Amino acid sequence: MKLLGIETSCDETAVAVVEDGTRILSNLISSQVDIHARYGGVVPEVASRQHLLAMLPLLRQSFSEASLSWEEITAVAVTNGPGLAGSLLVGVNTAKAISMARSLPLVAVNHLEGHIYANWLDKAKENLPEFPAICLIVSGGHSDIVLMIDHGNYRLLGRTRDDASGEAFDKAARILGLGYPGGPAIDRAARQGVPSVALPHAWLKGTDDFSFSGIKTALLRMMQSGSIASTADAASSFQEAVVDVLVAKTAEAAREHRVKQVLLAGGVASNTRLRQRIVEASPVPVLIPSPRLCTDNAAMIASAGYFRYIRGSRAGLDLDIVTGLSLA
Numbered sequence: 001m002k003l004l005g006i007e008t009s010c011d012e013t014a015v016a017v018v019e020d021g022t023r024i025l026s027n028l029i030s031s032q033v034d035i036h037a038r039y040g041g042v043v044p045e046v047a048s049r050q051h052l053l054a055m056l057p058l059l060r061q062s063f064s065e066a067s068l069s070w071e072e073i074t075a076v077a078v079t080n081g082p083g084l085a086g087s088l089l090v091g092v093n094t095a096k097a098i099s100m101a102r103s104l105p106l107v108a109v110n111h112l113e114g115h116i117y118a119n120w121l122d123k124a125k126e127n128l129p130e131f132p133a134i135c136l137i138v139s140g141g142h143s144d145i146v147l148m149i150d151h152g153n154y155r156l157l158g159r160t161r162d163d164a165s166g167e168a169f170d171k172a173a174r175i176l177g178l179g180y181p182g183g184p185a186i187d188r189a190a191r192q193g194v195p196s197v198a199l200p201h202a203w204l205k206g207t208d209d210f211s212f213s214g215i216k217t218a219l220l221r222m223m224q225s226g227s228i229a230s231t232a233d234a235a236s237s238f239q240e241a242v243v244d245v246l247v248a249k250t251a252e253a254a255r256e257h258r259v260k261q262v263l264l265a266g267g268v269a270s271n272t273r274l275r276q277r278i279v280e281a282s283p284v285p286v287l288i289p290s291p292r293l294c295t296d297n298a299a300m301i302a303s304a305g306y307f308r309y310i311r312g313s314r315a316g317l318d319l320d321i322v323t324g325l326s327l328a
């Protein structure tokens with residue numbers, strides 16, 4: 001069964017076709033990174049306009065590159081939240097138009113659930129995730145620890161109380177003059193340095209919550225006082241401190257809830273150090289999507305949509321966007 005996936009929650013216009021929730025037939029992304037880089041961050045009005053410009057050419061390209069016809073598609077899955085209102089609207093309205101024109105069922109997908117389902121893509125059957133699992137969702141807008149009991153069954157254990165981890169990477173990169181987007185820039189710079197700068201860790205003991213605003217402020221103060229000599233060392237120290245907390249809390253949650261696996265999800269899951277250290281620290285096997293499937297894409301939306309579709313989930317043409325949609 002082939003599902004079309006559409007994702008426009010932030011600054012990537014993405015279209016994909018996925019078979020049985022696992023096999024990618026087509027996965028296209030039109031990135032707006034270069035446009036937003038000029039402003040040092042995503043400009044919502046610019047993002048929604050770019051989605052409009054990119055959407056139809058991307059849909060055509062997706063079908064032609066994978067030699068697919070509309071008759072082969074069973075349903076359309078679309079992200080309806082969380083995300084930027086103007087951006088989400090383009091995807092949701094495109095999906096509704098397709099659903100109406102082609103008489104195809106519509107499935108609404110939570111963007112965060114999509115990130116988790118990147119772990120189902122391009123995997124051999126014996127390597128698919130097993131339940132229960134602890135999911136660490138780390139993106140530009142979220143840092144959540146979620147207990148996934150079964151398909152579509154989530155318990156939110158912890159979340160960030162201030163900045164998301166990806167947001168912290170982006171802000172730290174700006175402080176260090178490394179440009180936008182900050183995560184990949186810090187990841188690269190850190191390889192040339194050592195974690196020699198002492199930065200605070202917010203452990204928030206006894207909870208599964210995170211806080212990343214203090215470390216960013218500490219970094220800013222150190223830069224302003226001129227006490228940091230090497231940008232590479234500062235990048236490495238920042239990355240190590242964020243990864244310390246993410247890894248320790250995820251491993252602890254995996255032990256406490258006696259899960260079978262840990263699943264990483266979201267843009268920050270493409271971070272080199274996080275990928276290494278979570279595997280070393282976890283008491284159970286860790287699944288991590290390939291880096292290009294960690295950041296926003298539509299294949300993950302088609303996958304999550306498939307598992308929703310086979311459980312009977314359908315959205316009507318009155319489907320609305322929910323900018324603050326939560327997973328559980």
Ligand code: KG4
Nearest residue numbers: 139140141166183184187267268271295296
């Ligand atoms: O999941 P995503 O593509 O979009 C959201 O849903 O937010 O995540 C984007 C975030 C950005 O903050 C970006 O800086 C971060 O993921 N990111 C990384 C890396 N690649 C992307 N953070 C750390 N290391 C990376 N290699």
Ligand code: ZN
Nearest residue numbers: 139267295296
């Ligand atoms: Zn995302």
